[in-house]
Amino acid sequence: xxxxxxxxxxxxxxxxxxxxxxxxxxxxxxxxxxxxxxxxxxxxxxxxxxxxxxxxxxxxxxxxxxxxxxxxxxxxxxxxxxxxxxxxxxxxxxxxxxxxxxxxxxxxxxxxxxxxxxxxxxxxxxxxxxxxxxxxxxxxxxxxxxxxxxxxxxxxxxxxxxxxxxxxxxxxxxxxxxxxxxxxxxxxxxxxxxxxxxxxxxxxxxxxxxxxxxxxxxxxxxxxxxxxxxxxxxxxxxxxxxxxxxxxxxxxxxxxxxxxxxxxxxxxxxxxxxxxxxxxxxxxxxxxxxxxxxxxxxxxxxxxxxxxxxx
Amino acid sequence: xxxxxxxxxxxxxxxxxxxxxxxxxxxxxxxxxxxxxxxxxxxxxxxxxxxxxxxxxxxxxxxxxxxxxxxxxxxxxxxxxxxxxxxxxxxxxxxxxxxxxxxxxxxxxxxxxxxxxxxxxxxxxxxxxxxxxxxxxxxxxxxxxxxxxxxxxxxxxxxxxxxxxxxxxxxxxxxxxxxxxxxxxxxxxxxxxxxxxxxxxxxxxxxxxxxxxxxxxxxxxxxxxxxxxxxxxxxxxxxxxxxxxxxxxxxxxxxxxxxxxxxxxxxxxxxxxxxxxxxxxxxxxxxxxxxxxxxxxxxxxxxxxxxxxxxxxxxxxxxxxxxxxxxxxxxxxxxxxxxxxxxxxxxxxxxxxxxxxxxxxxxxxxxxxxxxxxxxxxxxxxxxxxxxxxxxxxxxxxxxxxxxxxxxxxxxxxxxxxxxxxxxxxxxxxxxxxxxxxxxxxxxxxxxxxxxxxxxxxxxxxxxxxxxxxxxxxxxxxxxxxxxxxxxxxxxxxxxxxxxxxxxxxxxxxxxxxxxxxxxxxxxxxxxx
Numbered sequence: 134x135x136x137x138x139x140x141x142x143x144x145x146x147x148x149x150x151x152x153x154x155x156x157x158x159x160x161x162x163x164x165x166x167x168x169x170x171x172x173x174x175x176x177x178x179x180x181x182x183x184x185x186x187x188x189x190x191x192x193x194x195x196x197x198x199x200x201x202x203x204x205x206x207x208x209x210x211x212x213x214x215x216x217x218x219x220x221x222x223x224x225x226x227x228x229x230x231x232x233x234x235x236x237x238x239x240x241x242x243x244x245x246x247x248x249x250x251x252x253x254x255x256x257x258x259x260x261x262x263x264x265x266x267x268x269x270x271x272x273x274x275x276x277x278x279x280x281x282x283x284x285x286x287x288x289x290x291x292x293x294x295x296x297x298x299x300x301x302x303x304x305x306x307x308x309x310x311x312x313x314x315x316x317x318x319x320x321x322x323x324x325x326x327x328x329x330x331x332x333x334x335x336x337x338x339x340x341x342x343x344x345x346x347x348x349x350x351x352x353x354x355x356x357x358x359x360x361x362x363x364x365x366x367x368x369x370x371x372x373x374x375x376x377x378x379x380x381x382x383x384x385x386x387x388x389x390x391x392x393x394x395x396x397x398x399x400x401x402x403x404x405x406x407x408x409x410x411x412x413x414x415x416x417x418x419x420x421x422x423x424x425x426x427x428x429x430x431x432x433x434x435x436x437x438x439x440x441x442x443x444x
Numbered sequence: 445x446x447x448x449x450x451x452x453x454x455x456x457x458x459x460x461x462x463x464x465x466x467x468x469x470x471x472x473x474x475x476x477x478x479x480x481x482x483x484x485x486x487x488x489x490x491x492x493x494x495x496x497x498x499x500x501x502x503x504x505x506x507x508x509x510x511x512x513x514x515x516x517x518x519x520x521x522x523x524x525x526x527x528x529x530x531x532x533x534x535x536x537x538x539x540x541x542x543x544x545x546x547x548x549x550x551x552x553x554x555x556x557x558x559x560x561x562x563x564x565x566x567x568x569x570x571x572x573x574x575x576x577x578x579x580x581x582x583x584x585x586x587x588x589x590x591x592x593x594x595x596x597x598x599x600x601x602x603x604x605x606x607x608x609x610x611x612x613x614x615x616x617x618x619x620x621x622x623x624x625x626x627x628x629x630x631x632x633x634x635x636x637x638x639x640x641x642x643x644x645x646x647x648x649x650x651x652x653x654x655x656x657x658x659x660x661x662x663x664x665x666x667x668x669x670x671x672x673x674x675x676x677x678x679x680x681x682x683x684x685x686x687x688x689x690x691x692x693x694x695x696x697x698x699x700x701x702x703x704x705x706x707x708x709x710x711x712x713x714x715x716x717x718x719x720x721x722x723x724x725x726x727x728x729x730x731x732x733x734x735x736x737x738x739x740x741x742x743x744x745x746x747x748x749x750x751x752x753x754x755x756x757x758x759x760x761x762x763x764x765x766x767x768x769x770x771x772x773x774x775x776x777x778x779x780x781x782x783x784x785x786x787x788x789x790x791x792x793x794x795x796x797x798x799x800x801x802x803x804x805x806x807x808x809x810x811x812x813x814x815x816x817x818x819x820x821x822x823x824x825x826x827x828x829x830x831x832x833x834x835x836x837x838x839x840x841x842x843x844x845x846x847x848x849x850x851x852x853x854x855x856x857x858x859x860x861x862x863x864x865x866x867x868x869x870x871x872x873x874x875x876x877x878x879x880x881x882x883x884x885x886x887x888x889x890x891x892x893x894x895x896x897x898x899x900x901x902x903x904x905x906x907x908x909x910x911x912x913x914x915x916x917x918x919x920x921x922x923x924x925x926x927x928x929x930x931x932x933x934x935x936x937x938x939x940x941x942x943x944x945x946x947x948x949x950x951x952x953x954x955x956x957x958x959x960x961x962x963x964x965x966x967x968x969x970x971x972x973x
Contacts, residue, residue, distance in 0.1 A: 163855055164851045168854045168858055175495070225648075288696060390685050
């Protein structure tokens with residue numbers, strides 16, 4: 134418990150640095166949201182008035198203090214374009230983002246760990262080579278191209294899944310699952326490649342350990358030996374899976390764009406393009422928070438796999 | 445046994461998952477729904493604040509106007525039942541149609557109309573001209589109000605029926621009186637639809653449902669005039685940032701209509717028998733010049749650039765196929781529009797590099813760098829900007845292309861500093877027909893000297909000719925003055941017309957009424973399926 138508290142306290146300076154860097158990067162980059170909001174025919178006076186109303190004429194340090202002050206009270210601010218609170222915008226994006234992140238990781242774990250273990254067990258065989266060829270291909274082909282191929286194959290030629298859009302879970306498990314199958318497969322391919330290789334390498338290393346040889350000599354079955362080996366190889370795999378989840382929650386812009394999924398990644402990119410300061414600042418800060426928490430959870434999970442680890 | 449049970453459970457889940465889901469079952473709301481891909485993401489729901497076309501289109505969904513242009517461009521009463529004017533055109537009386545209501549069931553009154561018009565006159569170029577003419581409004585009773593002008597203004601109905609820029613939408617008085625310094629964050633109109641704010645996902649989807657309080661006119665729809673009674677109970681505007689996906693969604697039937705198809709998708713869509721590709725609305729490509737700094741602070745240098753421009757090449761670079769672009773359009777006011785005129789264009793009709801070089805030499809151009817802002821995220825702007833660079837190079841100018849996203853262009857173009865100190869010389873943009881078709885609605889021909897429009901064009905003769913055009917007593921005089929205005933515009937070159945093209949839309953063949961769409965706007969009440 135003490136360890137968790139110490140880690141949580143340690144996140145505060147990290148978040149402070151992130152807040153300052155994000156704020157400065159955004160405000161010092163060229164572009165004027167007031168000019169974008171006012172449109173092509175706006176006069177200078179219109180833009181000046183709007184900047185005043187939005188508080189963009191205040192010194193940067195003052196704008197920073199106002200933002201921090203609001204954050205301290207739990208107010209993430211309001212989009213200067215849509216006038217929609219950032220919490221509402223985030224609320225709309227959390228479900229698609231979480232759905233895709235979790236289903237992608239589920240597909241990944243279910244496929245990648247057995248594949249990697251099998252490749253390690255049959256190292257050097259045809260199966261191992263096929264698995265590795267798949268991993269290299271899945272890594273190398275750009276996600277947008279895979280996305281278009283999936284759409285062409287499984288939405289147009291074989292009309293099994295929709296081309297675009299997200300359907301909320303509240304509208305039924307079937308429609309929900311159907312709407313995320315292609316984006317999740319698109320994303321999972323990269324993670325399957327990554328975790329398959331990671332699993333293969335770590336399991337292969339463990340399989341050469343003396344205790345595995347002993348286990349085999351004692352007559353344990355293949356499955357028991359592999360499970361034994363997997364548990365010992367679990368720490369790096371858990372780390373990769375955890376970071377994968379963090380990356381997916383942070384947003385996967387290309388896949389979200391190709392499949393028109395209203396996720397967190399698109400929210401950030403759209404906000405950056407139009408210089409919607411409150412949205413960018415808050416979403417990036419929260420993303421940093423998610424990374425920190427997931428890192429903590431990964432560290433804590435190590436004890437499940439290896440009781441020798443103490444904090 | 446356990447394994448069998450597990451398999452049975454999995455099979456049941458699979459059957460549930462896939463069985464409940466034919467493509468048509470995907471999130472279809474009850475009633476008739478039109479799902480269309482909008483040309484942009486709806487960000488601002490106040491059409492009285494911004495001239496963004498997506499906000500204007502939002503305005504036509506939710507609000508109504510006192511007058512509207514019909515398909516021939518003639519102003520027709522819309523919310524107004526009857527009107528009258530004095531012989532000297534200074535005194536006008538308007539009566540609203542009976543029974544008009546906002547979507548919250550409150551009556552539309554003269555007070556709402558007057559407050560809306562006051563808001564409109566504070567922002568719109570036509571409205572400001574009316575203010576300069578000493579306009580005053582007064583409510584007579586809940587349905588009747590008067591307008592008094594100190595000076596005659598013969599274009600009152602044209603102004604009130606203005607289709608784009610800032611159309612004169614009627615808002616509830618409570619909203620219309622809010623400060624004009626920031627967008628209104630609420631929508632309450634008497635138009636054909638209600639905006640479902642609770643279903644709005646900025647960056648993804650905007651939803652409208654039929655407004656039960658809307659009182660349509662009895663006349664058939666024509667342009668923006670007549671009945672706007674919708675055949676659809678629900679309209680969804682989807683924003684799909686990836687054009688491949690939006691085209692695939694149309695092919696698959698997940699969407700019914702794409703408002704604006706990127707030029708490079710036109711040919712493949714035309715080959716699909718289930719899809720109809722059409723063109724709607726006229727657009728003009730603009731080359732905007734900075735009049736504050738060399739070389740384009742010199743009229744001869746501006747004329748040199750104008751002499752070198754080959755409109756067809758610009759439009760080809762923007763990607764439009766031959767049947768959607770004009771080889772040459774001779775007017776600043778949109779070829780085919782009521783203000784179409786060739787006055788003053790003859791000397792510039794054919795690109796002439798020798799003439800351009802001679803004019804450039806006369807201007808005293810000393811080889812200064814010409815900074816062109818090149819947007820990289822909007823393909824047609826990118827093509828147009830690169831063509832501008834090539835054109836200037838072809839007459840011997842020293843060109844510096846600076847690439848950036850459109851957001852950065854909009855910030856950079858506002859800078860008055862010298863190009864070498866962060867300013868600029870040339871940027872490109874486009875305008876729809878209604879934002880180009882007259883000396884008052886054309887953004888780069890309407891502002892008088894001392895304006896704050898990026899480029900800061902100033903020509904005293906154009907200012908005088910514009911005022912004279914506005915004060916024309918009749919149609920013949922107005923035409924003569926328009927010709928004189930355009931002839932001077934070709935000499936002064938406030939900006940360069942880089943060509944006229946049509947926007948392409950695409951729809952499933954089961955969508956009816958596409959031929960009635962007008963002005964390049966998604967007038968969904970014209971459609972059915």
